[in-house]
Amino acid sequence: QIGSLGGGCMSGGGNDIQWCFSQVKGAVDDDVAEADIISTVEFNHSGELLATGDKGGRVVIFQQEQENKIQSHSRGEYNVYSTFQSHEPEFDYLKSLEIEEKINKIRWLPQKNAAQFLLSTNDKTIKLWKISERDKRPEGYNLKEEDGRYRDPTTVTTLRVPVFRPMDLMVEASPRRIFANAHTYHINSISINSDYETYLSADDLRINLWHLEITDRSFNIVDIKPANMEELTEVITAAEFHPNSCNTFVYSSSKGTIRLCDMRASALCDRHSKLFEEPEDPSNRSFFSEIISSISDVKFSHSGRYMMTRDYLSVKIWDLNMENRPVETYQVHEYLRSKLCSLYENDCIFDKFECCWNGSDSVVMTGSYNNFFRMFDRNTKRDITLEASRENNKPRTVLKPRKVCASGKRKKDEISVDSLDFNKKILHTAWHPKENIIAVATTNNLYIFQDKVN
Amino acid sequence: MSAEVPEAASAEEQKEMEDKVTSPEKAEEAKLKARYPHLGQKPGGSDFLRKRLQKGQKYFDSGDYNMAKAKMKNKQLPAAAPDKTEVTGDHIPTPQDLPQRKPSLVTSKLAG
Numbered sequence: 001q002i003g004s005l006g007g008g009c010m011s012g013g014g015n016d017i018q019w020c021f022s023q024v025k026g027a028v029d030d031d032v033a034e035a036d037i038i039s040t041v042e043f044n045h046s047g048e049l050l051a052t053g054d055k056g057g058r059v060v061i062f063q064q065e066q067e068n069k070i071q072s073h074s075r076g077e078y079n080v081y082s083t084f085q086s087h088e089p090e091f092d093y094l095k096s097l098e099i100e101e102k103i104n105k106i107r108w109l110p111q112k113n114a115a116q117f118l119l120s121t122n123d124k125t126i127k128l129w130k131i132s133e134r135d136k137r138p139e140g141y142n143l144k145e146e147d148g149r150y151r152d153p154t155t156v157t158t159l160r161v162p163v164f165r166p167m168d169l170m171v172e173a174s175p176r177r178i179f180a181n182a183h184t185y186h187i188n189s190i191s192i193n194s195d196y197e198t199y200l201s202a203d204d205l206r207i208n209l210w211h212l213e214i215t216d217r218s219f220n221i222v223d224i225k226p227a228n229m230e231e232l233t234e235v236i237t238a239a240e241f242h243p244n245s246c247n248t249f250v251y252s253s254s255k256g257t258i259r260l261c262d263m264r265a266s267a268l269c270d271r272h273s274k275l276f277e278e279p280e281d282p283s284n285r286s287f288f289s290e291i292i293s294s295i296s297d298v299k300f301s302h303s304g305r306y307m308m309t310r311d312y313l314s315v316k317i318w319d320l321n322m323e324n325r326p327v328e329t330y331q332v333h334e335y336l337r338s339k340l341c342s343l344y345e346n347d348c349i350f351d352k353f354e355c356c357w358n359g360s361d362s363v364v365m366t367g368s369y370n371n372f373f374r375m376f377d378r379n380t381k382r383d384i385t386l387e388a389s390r391e392n393n394k395p396r397t398v399l400k401p402r403k404v405c406a407s408g409k410r411k412k413d414e415i416s417v418d419s420l421d422f423n424k425k426i427l428h429t430a431w432h433p434k435e436n437i438i439a440v441a442t443t444n445n446l447y448i449f450q451d452k453v454n
Numbered sequence: 455m456s457a458e459v460p461e462a463a464s465a466e467e468q469k470e471m472e473d474k475v476t477s478p479e480k481a482e483e484a485k486l487k488a489r490y491p492h493l494g495q496k497p498g499g500s501d502f503l504r505k506r507l508q509k510g511q512k513y514f515d516s517g518d519y520n521m522a523k524a525k526m527k528n529k530q531l532p533a534a535a536p537d538k539t540e541v542t543g544d545h546i547p548t549p550q551d552l553p554q555r556k557p558s559l560v561t562s563k564l565a566g
Contacts, residue, residue, distance in 0.1 A: 027563040036563055058562045083565040185507055204507055232503050254503070286483040287493070338478035341485040446564055 016377075017363075017436055018398045018452040019386060023077055025062070026445035028390070038441040040428055044108035044116065047432040050078055050439055051118060052446055053103025057087040059120055059173075061131065075437060075450055082131050084173040087122040099124050105190050107199070109212075117176070119199065123186040126201055128177035128212060136164040182208050182218040189239045195246040202239035202251060209263075221269050222251060222261065237295050237352075244304045252309060256293030258318065276318050278325045288340045288349070296352035301361040302433075308364055310355040313337060315366050315376065330376040330383065333368050335406035335417045348422050358431045367426025370415070371442050372402055388426060388440045388447040398452060 027036065035056025042051050050062040063081035090099040100123055109117040115132040140162040143151050185203035192199045200221070201208050207222035222239075226232055234255040242248035247263045259272035280289065292312035300307045306327075309316050313334060316326035332353075336343060343349040348369075355366040367373045368385075376383045385402040392399055405414040428441040436451035487493060 025564045027566070035560075038564075052562075052564055054562060054564075056560075056562070060562050060564045080565045083562055186509065229504065232507075235503055235506065284477060284479070286477070286479045287486060288479055288483060338482060340479060340482040341489075344486060345489075444563070 019449045020396050020452050021392050022450045023448040032444045036444040039102050040106050041430045041439050041441050042106045043430050043432050045110050047434050051106045053106050055102040057101030059086045082171040082173050086120045107190050107192050119190050121187050121190050126179040127175050129173050130176045131173045134170045137167045138162045139165050177215050179215050191241040193241045193246050202236050204235040238298045243300050252295035252298040254294040274323050276323050297354040301357050310353050315355055332374055353427050356431045359433050365429050369422050369425050370420040371424040373426045388442050
């Protein structure tokens with residue numbers, strides 16, 4: 001069935017992906033505890049592991065099970081692999097500041113040995129976690145019983161060599177490094193460098209460079225704090241290292257600009273190498289212009305040639321070689337432009353949506369309201385709106401595209417703008433690095449969708 | 455047959471209508487200004503950003519603390535409020551007063 005949506009629809013036919021529900025994690029009840037609000041979702045580099053962070057400071061890691069050759073109609077399911085408390089609430093007595101335990105970002109390190117490593121951060125502190133498997137344990141000690149009690153040495157008459165015997169798999173998470181006290185303001189981003197030795201952390205006004213092994217020192221590489229805070233006009237909203245060039249990173253601002261910096265140019269990268277900004281028609285300027293131009297997320301393409309930014313109403317693709325305008329712009333929910341007044345009053349206009357690329361950089365995805373999420377195919381220029389809902393629970397059933405009716409006559413199966421639930425927001429989505437598997441977070445549930453495998 | 459004045463008026467009206475038609479954003483702005491006439495000119499400016507930077511600041515700063523201490527030189531320290539709600543202003547909080555924010559010892563429902 002091909003959706004009758006004019007030039008827009010992505011479902012049906014040819015090489016188009018057909019998305020099917022695969023799994024949903026989390027509680028069914030509508031009464032959401034604050035701690036359960038999902039705040040970040042991230043696949044690791046192979047896609048085998050999927051991590052989530054929540055407002056309660058907890059991390060849950062899912063692992064894809066090995067493909068079942070008999071049941072070849074779907075790829076492996078994701079099951080819980082490890083869960084731990086990453087951050088706890090703190091109170092800074094010196095500044096009278098409450099520090100939330102909410103996990104703002106998780107970033108995986110590429111795998112170097114048997115263990116997995118990830119960085120998780122709240123507003124103030126970044127932690128390096130080691131997740132390792134234990135599937136053997138030593139048995140046959142001479143001085144210890146199997147339950148751990150010590151033996152009386154005088155009762156030992158023979159000696160034996162302890163051996164490792166298999167045991168049930170145990171996955172342990174341990175904090176290996178704690179990177180603290182380097183941020184006065186709230187951390188919004190962390191990004192691991194392609195050198196796999198350093199990473200950056202960005203707060204509202206500053207960006208710091210760390211070495212993964214060193215916790216007592218951090219280099220400040222960007223500082224946009226004005227001498228007089230009255231002169232503050234913009235803040236840093238996101239930052240990311242280039243996927244291939246270890247000297248290059250970008251940061252976005254609340255004014256809709258992106259600055260690309262080269263660490264070879266100077267120790268403090270306050271002067272950008274490139275400034276990406278789309279000129280605005282001054283006659284179109286309104287009270288809302290700056291707020292909706294604020295960039296909530298910036299992501300490099302896997303190739304490193306492009307970067308994508310998300311502002312309140314759109315997704316823009318920029319060619320790193322062209323600073324004066326984006327090469328592609330996709331409207332996420334343009335129908336909200338005539339609702340900005342209410343969205344300002346209920347604070348939704350400040351919602352920070354993220355965006356992501358698929359593995360081949362051909363499709364981009366971002367969330368919206370009413371548990372809708374959107375995908376844009378850069379090659380075919382087609383787009384699709386899908387919904388993360390338990391009503392579409394049957395595995396292998398293709399998801400039905402959704403359509404929002406902006407005004408006037410509402411067709412059957414369309415939903416009007418005024419019926420949208422603005423409390424159901426999809427802020428965090430992730431795309432498997434190699435396959436067509438996506439993870440979509442609603443307020444407190446994690447949905448996994450896969451493309452239909454024949 | 456139209457007189458001079460009505461023509462000028464209709465040109466202005468036409469621009470206003472054009473604005474509404476071509477810019478839903480401007481229409482929304484007008485709505486907002488009608489509801490909040492005192493709303494500042496620069497929404498993305500200092501006040502808004504500074505509020506964002508101060509997120510998490512709950513209680514008081516050292517200025518308030520010193521002023522409150524000075525006021526209380528001749529009085530006894532006020533007892534802790536029996537209900538441990540937000541502590542602000544003159545009351546000098548002690549660690550015992552601050553509401554306990556325990557970390558969630560409950561496993562995430564995603565892992566359930």
